[in-house]
Structure formats: structure tokens, C-alpha cells
Amino acid sequence: MSQKKPYMTIAKPTVEEDILLSWGAAYKKVNKGDIIFMEGGQSCFYYQLVKGRVRWVNINEDGREFIQVMIEEGESFGELPLFDEMPYAATAIADEDSIVLRLCKSHFHQMVRSSYDIHFNFTRLLVERLRFKFLTLKEIAYNNPEQRISNLLRYYKRNTSIGDKLVKLQYTRQQIADMTGLRVETVIRTIRNLHERGALKIQRGKVFF
Amino acid sequence: MSQKKPYMTIAKPTVEEDILLSWGAAYKKVNKGDIIFMEGGQSCFYYQLVKGRVRWVNINEDGREFIQVMIEEGESFGELPLFDEMPYAATAIADEDSIVLRLCKSHFHQMVRSSYDIHFNFTRLLVERLRFKFLTLKEIAYNNPEQRISNLLRYYKRNTSIGDKLVKLQYTRQQIADMTGLRVETVIRTIRNLHERGALKIQRGKVFF
DNA sequence: GAAAGAATATGACCTTAATCATATTTACGC
């Protein structure tokens, strides 16, 4: 039950907690389902996830979500507007009860200016995110559901496990669908197929690979 | 004929030419179709486009291209590996005869370290590219061909023209297809429809809007 | 451990864009 969750960590803790605190950041508790900020809104804060999980999504007219990034512990989010003064590109929603660190915009800018290393970490983070987008985009543009899902899983595993021991997927089929632009049913069917062909294992609905 | 081309400029000149030159950058001529660097390869240089156009693409097993970014004059490209030491995420091909500025990796790092503003410009560029990826991804994931294409055109126009005077699209149908993950025929048909409904104009095959 | 609510599963049918084939128009070199 209280097993260590194998998180999908795209980046290491962006900024050390104590550094953020020294610049005046404050902890904030958010409940599952809470909206932290909204697509199109103006930005006032830098956010970093301390505990929990946040999904960073676009929501279309029919209420369908597209998950742009799953934010895991230690990762920053909502930093785009802090660098280009544009509105938020997507909405941040707590995927589970979470704790975030929040630093106001002006202090954030001072902090970035104060240290090459901190600044470089952000540059690096953006590069990693961009790389992931390059990958996702070519997947979605050219591959069939099976390849899209397989490659997402491969990526997940690479960022989640050491060695090649079995990993339990921490996403629902719906979330996979929302990350790949497919429908739940298609994801379910595809994962079933992969299971039948031995490419992964389904145990009580959960995916292991 | 020699009209000023309304380029799609996602970013302003990333680094001023004379600054690059002072750090030891050298001009290099490339012919239309030349490969500047290849996906998966190791990176040795920073590149910036002086003249012409470069497409930055993933190519799949069947030889189909997916255009990740169209690089316009003044923009940098291939900088991802310089920040994260990973291989190139895509292949850069000269879309027309072009001139690039090339700066070796170590000098690039010194340059970035030397000036907060130069560093910040890169951060900003990455943010803009990331924003564009967010946009493209949600388009591709959730919209039909018509919306994908319309939104691409809208984005093109915003980055290309001042005011709302008519713009001539500088992309072929094939390139639109390679940017949206659709097929040429679909793009052709969709643009025809848009033309029929008065959303844009086709004159001798060229698109104006 | 029973009930309620998520999440997963599965079948039948339908729609949309891909595919393939071929024609026409436009651009370009000499």
C-alpha cells in the first residue's frame, strides 16, 4: 500500500526547496481536483510541486482534456508566462492532494538573475520539456495507437525505473488517452492487445511492464 | 517577384551577428536540400540562420517528414543538445539555399555564461518554441483537419503580417501536411473547402488570407 | 463485507481521413 511510487520524473528538483524559501516562497496545500491556475490567465507566481501530482492540461469545448505535462514531485510548472509575459498556455489541476511551493513573480525574476546555475536549470528544464514535445508530436503525427502507447510506456519506464525490473503504470487508461490524443476505448483495446501478445502484463486491470 | 517575403518569425534574431562573430562564429553556405545535422547525431556546433530557410524535421521509416520547426532568418536551431548533452532531436535540412552562422560548442557555452541577456534570450526562445508545441499538440490531438489548418494559418499570419492585410502563404500543401500530420490530399481538399466558403483565397494554386 | 463509484472491458456500427490512381495546372530552365 505505502510502496514507493515509481514516478515519471522528467526533471530533477528544479530549484532546491530551501533556496526557494529563502526567496520568500510559501507552501500551499491543494486538494485533488483543485485548479491551481487557468489557461489564458495572467501569471503572478512561480510554482513548484513538493508533494503529490499535478496535471497540466488543455481543456476543449466538450470538456475533453489533453495532458501536456504530468508534473511530478520536485518539478516546476507554469513557468512559461514568467519568461515571456504571455498568458498561461494550459490549466494546472491537482491530480491528487498536493503541496506546492509558490514564489511571487518579481522575486522569481530576482532569483533567476542572481544565479547562473538556477537560470541554467530552467533552461535545461525547458530543453527537456521541448525534447519531450518533439517526441510526442512525431508520435502523434505519424504513428498508430499501438506505437504511440508503446513509446509513451517506454519513455515512462526510462524515467521511472532503474534497470529493467517490472514497473507498475501509474496512469489510468483515460489519462493515457488524454496524453496521446486517443479515446479510452482505443487505449483499453490496444493495451489488451499488447497484453495478449506478451508485450506487457495486466493484473487486476493494472499495467505492468 | 522580389517582394519581401512575409516570413514566419517565431523569435527575433536570437543572438546579434557581430556578437557571434566576436566569439568566433563562421559563415557557412548550404544548398537547398543539404542536411546540416542529423537526428540522433552528436552536437558540436551552435547554428543560427542568416539567410534562407531551414526545416527541422523528423523522418520516419517510410521517408515521411514531420516538420517540427520552420526556421526563419535570424533564428537559432539545433540548440537542444548544447544544453542537455543529448543527441539531436531532429534533422535540419536547408529548405532553400541558405547561409548559416556556426559557433563551436565550447565557445557557445562561454558566450551564454558571459551574458545574462544572451542566456535569457535563449530561455525566451525555448519558451516560445515550447508554447508553439503546446499549441500544435492540442490541435493535432483534438481537432479535425480544418481546425488544425485554420489555426496554423492564423498563427502564421500573426507572426508574419502587420495589421490584417492579405498574406501569401509561403508553404506548399505538402509542407502544411508535414506540419500538421495530415496527408497532402487532405490538406488540398480542406484548403479548397475553406476557399469555397470564403475563408481564404486561392489564386493560381497559391493561398492568400 | 455490502454498496457505490471508478475504471476496465467488449461488441456493433459509423465516420473520417488515408490510400491509390490519375488528371490538370503552375513554375522553371533553356
Add this chain to the structure above:
DNA sequence: GCGTAAATATGATTAAGGTCATATTCTTTC
């Protein structure tokens, strides 16, 4: 201006994934 290559156009057919409806299994809570 003629010939060739590239780009655009259009019809017929197909297949892949979406849609809808419903069932089953798993998880959580009291």
C-alpha cells in the same frame, strides 16, 4: 515559347479509430 518537373486537384475505395451502449471488474468507504 517549349518541355519537364513540381505542385495542385479530384474521384473512388478502404481501413482505422471513434462513438455509443452496456457489462464486468476493481477499489474505496462506511
